[in-house]
Amino acid sequence: MKCQTVLAGTECTFWGKQGCVFPEGSCQTIAENCEGCDRIVTGTIGQICSAYPAPAKKWIGGICNFASHVKVDLSIAELKINPLKASKKASGAKKKK
Numbered sequence: 833m834k835c836q837t838v839l840a841g842t843e844c845t846f847w848g849k850q851g852c853v854f855p856e857g858s859c860q861t862i863a864e865n866c867e868g869c870d871r872i873v874t875g876t877i878g879q880i881c882s883a884y885p886a887p888a889k890k891w892i893g894g895i896c897n898f899a900s901h902v903k904v905d906l907s908i909a910e911l912k913i914n915p916l917k918a919s920k921k922a923s924g925a926k927k928k929k
């Protein structure tokens with residue numbers, strides 16, 4: 833159903849017949865880490881996230897997985913992959929007879 837408060841007219845999965853069913857009854861404003869993200873929109877309570885109603889929670893365990901402004905740079909060395917195991921896995925090992 834469509835939101836009738838923070839982003840009136842926007843389709844939202846949290847809006848039901850009894851209003852917003854998200855905890856605290858509303859979206860929450862963006863977190864400091866969100867600054868620069870393309871998903872920020874302006875609602876009646878200020879800047880909010882168009883992808884998730886509680887932006888601060890998206891940063892609790894690390895980088896927000898919806899963030900458009902943060903890129904994760906992973907090199908092979910950082911992944912700590914055992915080259916021998918990776919080779920076996922790629923070749924479809926575990927051929928038992």
Ligand code: SF4
Binds near residue numbers: 865869883896
């Ligand atoms: S997608 Fe993540 S980083 Fe971007 S505004 Fe939403 S919560 Fe913040």
